[in-house]
Amino acid sequence: MRRVLLSVARSQAAGPFLILVLVVVAATLTTNRFFDSQNLRNIGLEMAIIAIIAIGSTFVILTAQIDLSPGSVVALTSMTTAVLLVKHDVNLAVTITLILLLGVGVGLVNGFFCSYGRIPSFIFTLATLSIFQGLAFLETGGTPIFGLSPRLEDSFYGHLFGIPLPFVYVVVLYAVAWAYLRYTKGGRRIYAVGGNEAAARLVGIKVNRVRMQVFVVAGVMSALGGLLMSGQLNSGSPEYGRGFELQAIAAAVIGGTSLFGGVGNVVATLFGALIITIVQNVLNLHAVGTAWQNITTGVIIALAVGIDMWRGTLARAVVSRWQGLGRLRAPERVAVDAEATPSIVPDERVTR
Amino acid sequence: MSTAVEPVWEIRHISKVFPGVRAVDGASLVLRAGEVHALVGENGSGKSTLAKCLAGTYQPDEGEILHRGRVVHLRDPNAAKALGVATFYQELSLVPSLSVAENVHLDRLPGRGALVSWASARRGALAALSRLEVAIDPDRIVGDLSVAEQQLVEIAKAISTGAITLLILDEPTAALGPADVERLHRVVRVLARDAAVLYISHRLEEVLSVAAVVSVIRDGRIVGEHRTADVSVPQVARTIVGAELEEYFRRGEAPVEEQRLLEARAIRTKAGVRGVDLVVRRGEVLGLGGLIGSGRTEIARALFGVDRLSSGELRLDGRPLQLRSPADAIAAGIGYLAENRKADGLFFNLLPPPNITIARLEGISRGPFMALGRERRRARSFVRELRLSPGAEHRNVAFLSGGNQQKIVLARWLFAEARVLILDEPTQGIDVGAKREVYDLIDELTARGVGIVLISSDYPELLSISDRVAVVRAGRIVHTAARGKLSQEELIELASAGSVKDAA
Numbered sequence: 001m002r003r004v005l006l007s008v009a010r011s012q013a014a015g016p017f018l019i020l021v022l023v024v025v026a027a028t029l030t031t032n033r034f035f036d037s038q039n040l041r042n043i044g045l046e047m048a049i050i051a052i053i054a055i056g057s058t059f060v061i062l063t064a065q066i067d068l069s070p071g072s073v074v075a076l077t078s079m080t081t082a083v084l085l086v087k088h089d090v091n092l093a094v095t096i097t098l099i100l101l102l103g104v105g106v107g108l109v110n111g112f113f114c115s116y117g118r119i120p121s122f123i124f125t126l127a128t129l130s131i132f133q134g135l136a137f138l139e140t141g142g143t144p145i146f147g148l149s150p151r152l153e154d155s156f157y158g159h160l161f162g163i164p165l166p167f168v169y170v171v172v173l174y175a176v177a178w179a180y181l182r183y184t185k186g187g188r189r190i191y192a193v194g195g196n197e198a199a200a201r202l203v204g205i206k207v208n209r210v211r212m213q214v215f216v217v218a219g220v221m222s223a224l225g226g227l228l229m230s231g232q233l234n235s236g237s238p239e240y241g242r243g244f245e246l247q248a249i250a251a252a253v254i255g256g257t258s259l260f261g262g263v264g265n266v267v268a269t270l271f272g273a274l275i276i277t278i279v280q281n282v283l284n285l286h287a288v289g290t291a292w293q294n295i296t297t298g299v300i301i302a303l304a305v306g307i308d309m310w311r312g313t314l315a316r317a318v319v320s321r322w323q324g325l326g327r328l329r330a331p332e333r334v335a336v337d338a339e340a341t342p343s344i345v346p347d348e349r350v351t352r
Numbered sequence: 353m354s355t356a357v358e359p360v361w362e363i364r365h366i367s368k369v370f371p372g373v374r375a376v377d378g379a380s381l382v383l384r385a386g387e388v389h390a391l392v393g394e395n396g397s398g399k400s401t402l403a404k405c406l407a408g409t410y411q412p413d414e415g416e417i418l419h420r421g422r423v424v425h426l427r428d429p430n431a432a433k434a435l436g437v438a439t440f441y442q443e444l445s446l447v448p449s450l451s452v453a454e455n456v457h458l459d460r461l462p463g464r465g466a467l468v469s470w471a472s473a474r475r476g477a478l479a480a481l482s483r484l485e486v487a488i489d490p491d492r493i494v495g496d497l498s499v500a501e502q503q504l505v506e507i508a509k510a511i512s513t514g515a516i517t518l519l520i521l522d523e524p525t526a527a528l529g530p531a532d533v534e535r536l537h538r539v540v541r542v543l544a545r546d547a548a549v550l551y552i553s554h555r556l557e558e559v560l561s562v563a564a565v566v567s568v569i570r571d572g573r574i575v576g577e578h579r580t581a582d583v584s585v586p587q588v589a590r591t592i593v594g595a596e597l598e599e600y601f602r603r604g605e606a607p608v609e610e611q612r613l614l615e616a617r618a619i620r621t622k623a624g625v626r627g628v629d630l631v632v633r634r635g636e637v638l639g640l641g642g643l644i645g646s647g648r649t650e651i652a653r654a655l656f657g658v659d660r661l662s663s664g665e666l667r668l669d670g671r672p673l674q675l676r677s678p679a680d681a682i683a684a685g686i687g688y689l690a691e692n693r694k695a696d697g698l699f700f701n702l703l704p705p706p707n708i709t710i711a712r713l714e715g716i717s718r719g720p721f722m723a724l725g726r727e728r729r730r731a732r733s734f735v736r737e738l739r740l741s742p743g744a745e746h747r748n749v750a751f752l753s754g755g756n757q758q759k760i761v762l763a764r765w766l767f768a769e770a771r772v773l774i775l776d777e778p779t780q781g782i783d784v785g786a787k788r789e790v791y792d793l794i795d796e797l798t799a800r801g802v803g804i805v806l807i808s809s810d811y812p813e814l815l816s817i818s819d820r821v822a823v824v825r826a827g828r829i830v831h832t833a834a835r836g837k838l839s840q841e842e843l844i845e846l847a848s849a850g851s852v853k854d855a856a
Contacts, residue, residue, distance in 0.1 A: 184720045185713040192710055195701035202658070202690055202697070203711040203764070204679035262701035 016255045016271035023275055027282045034285065041164065043281050045157075045232065048166035049074075051273035053225045053244055054251040055177045056218030058269045061252050062181075063194045063214050064261025065114060065121040070222040070248055072132035073106050074241025077226025079136040082145035082236025085152065092151050099223050106132065107219025111212035129245070136238035144237035148230060156231030166228060170270075173221075177266045190214060194261030246301065251276055254304040276300065358420070360385045360517050360548045361406065361437075366415030367572070368401050375401040377572035378415065383518060383548035388540060390551045390563035390580070393592055394783030398572040399552050403520050406550065407439040408432030419517070436517030436547070438510035440524065444502055446509070448495030453477040455494050456509045480512040481505075484539045498645075500532035504539060511543065519543055522552045526781050529644030529809055530844060537562045554781060556585045557812065568592055592784050612670060613803040614686070614772045616655065619664030624650045626827035627664070632772055632803035637794060639818025640807045642847045647827035648807045649691060652774045655805065656688040657681040668772075682711055687770030689761055691777045691807070693754075697761045704745045704752075705731035707760050711768040734763040739789060755786025762793060773797065774805040779813060791817060811840045823847055 027034040053070045060067040077099050084090040084098065110128055114121040158165050181187035192200045193210045200207055222241075229240045255272035257264025279300065283293050361383040368376040376398045383389050393399050404410045406417065408426035416423045419435050426432045429439070446455045453470070454461070456477040463469040477490035486504050494502060503524065510516070521540070525533045540549055540562055553559050559566055560580045568576040568591040576591040614632040619625055624647050632638050640648045653659045655666070657675030666673040668684055675681050678688070690696035699707050705727045709716050716727045731745045738759045744752060749760060758778065765773055775794075779787040794804060794817060808814040814821060821838055823831045823846040831838075831846050 183722055183724070185717055185722060186720065188706060188710070188713060188722065191701060191706075192699055195699040196695075198696045199690075199699060202656075202678055202688060204677070204682040205710075206677065206679060262699070 013255070013265065013268040013271060016268045016275065019254070020271045020275050020278075023278050023282075027278060027285075031282065031285045034282065039281070039285070043277055044164060044167055046281065047273055047277040048170050049225045049228050049232075050244060050247045050251060050277065051170050051270055052173055052221050052228070053218075054248040054269050054273050055173055055266055056214075056221035057245070057248040058252040058255070058257050058264055058266050059177075059181075059190065059214040059217045060121070061194075061249070061257050061259060062190050062261060062264055063211055064197070064259075065211060065214070066125065066249070066259075067110060067121065067215065067218045068125040068245050069106070069110060069128040069132055070218065070225065071241040071244040071246075072129050072136065073103065073219060073222035074226040074229055074244055075136040075238045076106070076132045077102055077223045078230040078236040078240045079139050079145075079238050080236070081152070081227060081230045082148055083139050085148045086145050092149060092155065096155070096227060099227055100220060103220040103223025103226075104216055105219070106222070107216030108212065110219065111215030114215060115208035115211035133238065139238075142238055144235055144239070146235040148234050148236065150234075152227075152231045153234055156228050169224070169228075173224075174266055174270055181266060186210075186213070191262055194263075196262075247276055247297070248273075250297070250301040250304060254300065259305065272304075359383060359418075360420060362418040362421075363402075363406065363412075364416050364418065366402075366405055366412035366417065368398075368405060368410055369413050374572050376405065376412070379569065379572065379574045380415075381550075381567060381574065383550060385517070385546055385548050386544060387565060388544050388549040388551050388563040390553065390559040390566040391569060392553065392556065392559055392566060392588060393569035394785055397569050397592075397783075399569055400522055401572075402569065403439070403522055403550060403552060406432065406518065407437055407520055409439075433513070436515055437520065438507075438513070438516045438518070439520045439522075440503075440506060440510055441522045444506050446494045446502055446506060449493065451491050451493055452481075452488055452497075452505050452508075453490035455505055456480055456490070456512050458509070476512060477508065480508040483511060483542070484508055485542050486535070486539060498532075500528050500535065503528075503536065507539060507543075516543070516547045518548045518550065520550045520552075523554065523781065524551075525553060525555060525558060529646075530811070530847075531643055533558060554783065555810065556588050560585060560588070589784055613668065614655065614673075614805075615667040615670075616651075617665050617667070619651075619654055619666065620662045621650060621654045621659040622662055623653060623659045624827045625654050625659075628654075628827070628829055630822060630829060632805055634801045634803055635798045636820070637798060637804045637806050637818045639814045639821040640805060640824050641811065641814050641821050641843050642824035644809065646824045646847065648824045649776055650827065651824065652688060652776055652805065652807060655681070655772075655774060656686055658688075682768060682770075685769065685771035686774070687711070687765035687768055687772070688774045689765060689776060689778055691780070693757055693761050698749050698757060700748070700750050702749070704735070704747070704749060704760050707749055708734055708763045708767050711764050715767060715769075730767065731763075734759075734766070738763055738793070753783070753786075755782040755789070758782050758786065758790065762790070766797075770802065772803045772805070774807070776807045777809065778806070779808070779810065787813075811843055815840060815843065 033039055053074070056070065057067060080102060081095060081099055084095045085092070090098070106128075110121070110125055113119045113124045117124070156165055160168050181190065189200070189205050189210050192203070192205055193207050197207055225244065226241065230236050251272035252264065252269045253259065253272070254275055255264065255268030255270070257269060276297065279296060280293055283296060359382045363379065363381050365378045365380055366376060367374060367378055379398070379402055381389070391399050391402065401410060405412045406426070408429040408431050411427070417426060418424065424435065447458065453473045453476070457473050461468045462472040462476060474490045481488055481490070481504070484504060484507060488497070488501055488504065494505060497505065510519070524536060528536065540551065543549060551559065551563055560583070563580050566578055566580050566583065566588060567574050568588065570592065578588070611634045612631050613634055616628055616630045618627050618629060620627055626647070628651055630638065640651060642648045650659065654661060657678050657680050660676070666675065673684055675684070681688070699710065708731050709727050713722060716722050716730065728745065735742070735745050740756050740759050741752070744756055749757060752760070762778070778790050782790070794806070798804060806814065806818055815835070815838065818835060820832055820834050821843065822829045823843060825847055
């Protein structure tokens, strides 16, 4: 039991989980409407889209890349869904398949140019952010389409044994993503590429292929996000999804995924997505306007990234204080090689 | 002659305690101007910690540091700098995109107000470089210089701040070839004319050639101090490990089998392999000797599929072998231990078990799924087999010693079941004990029929381990000799351009 507790405490998800608990406590204390069942349902629905997109963001960030296009992929896919269903009367199952394929295609484009094409992903996905947004506008000249198909809503907002479907999707997708990263060769290669690209090549990993793969995951997750968006609002609009990429990246980073690559896990990302959603929800309950909500989200992102960067320094400061006192014993591994000066040692990697 | 000189710096019985370990334990040293003082010891013996006490990075818990006979407290690196201590670590602190002159004056560009006087910056850089008696154009961009030249710029930067009383060099030659080492040593001797030099290194031959005094540190204690004129490499090596060590490692004279494993025929690559033929037989160690930049590493990269061949062919077991990537090479049973284990070998985000299995995940997988329990057990058995420090499999690789890190990368290729193993500087930056274990491992592997290509700048090592030594110069093999048929002097002569009889 103690060992289990210890390993939980040491795991990367511990920090985000603690923050999540604090946020929930703060929410409960400041408003009695938080635990209202309707409100909890709303949180779940709001969270689902960001959480699903954040799976893709986590995969991409794990390989030390970034994807800025998910928001406009949501716009593009929600718009295309609407056009296919309403203007071309396409069957729903076929539409969903086509949209997921569109997600694959988007991922292949991003992945190809960011790997084989050697364009930095920050720049290239910034470009596709704009391009996909433009394509979404092009489909109807910017006019949203309403009243898609009740069956679309059923597929994404119905219930399975009384559980809202978005919830089921989130749980299933996260379970699969978690198992993939932890237990498969493909998942291991993602960590290897993010941890040390040069070494990854020299152990026979096809780095470009791994990059393509994570961008495809991101594309498909964003396409799913677009379908959920269309299902939820029973409409398609080029305005949907704006800013989702930042929230998804924030969810991953709050969950402790390192922007330098190679460190992170999806369970912590899920906590990150919950934290963001709950904070926004609480601000809503307190009738805080959009302006301050945006500012708060920004501050949270800045803090999360800051903590990612400063964690090492903070840990060092604490340790050196200990050494100064000279009586407390730090964990054995600090002492192993007091003199080996590791060249790449962000301290946070040690604490996990 | 210099023994009569008053010590500039002296440390008396200092100790430095880290949680759980006494890194330095009552060590004393006397450093005189005009004298290069070498400090040698295994990894983890306390060399660098001791140096960092002098540099003001660490504050000793006990004992005192004296500067010109007076006790000083070096609260931080700046306090040490103010007293003329210049420290120089393996990792360079230069900005690659700036010129030599800018780098030399980086933190205090000369000039008035916001305006920089480039003329005086150039003059200052030239003055510092000429004090070192080296000719490097101050206008050149640092990123375009060789590593050796960059080191010299780093030293120029250190001495341009003013009069130095002590120069600390921590493993300065780890990345240098023999010719560059010689050049650095000339500079060190120039500086030692009016300052004390503390020279930390693993390379004993080198230490004995450059230093006047050598101190041996073991477990944080100074266990021996000798005039270098009075000692030999084996004597120092014995003091370092504290036990009897053979004079130099001799590999068992197992007969090399005739069966050809890997063959290269007239291979060329754009990276600088210019027509190389070589053969590695079962159970053979083929050594590649040569200067840095001679093309040794490029040959290794071609054999491992990193660089594509532009012409020529490879053969494995007599059959043609096409390598489009390292993945193909690994699938064919070739392994490559890269020269720089930190940059090109280790995954610092992964624990030792995944670091070991990464080149052959199939070995722990069924279908796409990995069996993590099996991975841990395999790692544990490697830790035992290769004598890593106990429990190493649970530690972050960044906190393992150089020797243990190297064993992890070696374990990776053992796990990958490589039949041909290319070892690029496998003993660089690891201590004497671990070196010995690497040699043992090479011996064991060849006994099992593995063919090894060994690249090493440590010539005595290369000459005694290799069954045959091929000398590489300018991307070609200029001479091949069986063990015992080539002396170190001949090797150096063949490797450096100029006075060479092409014997190939």
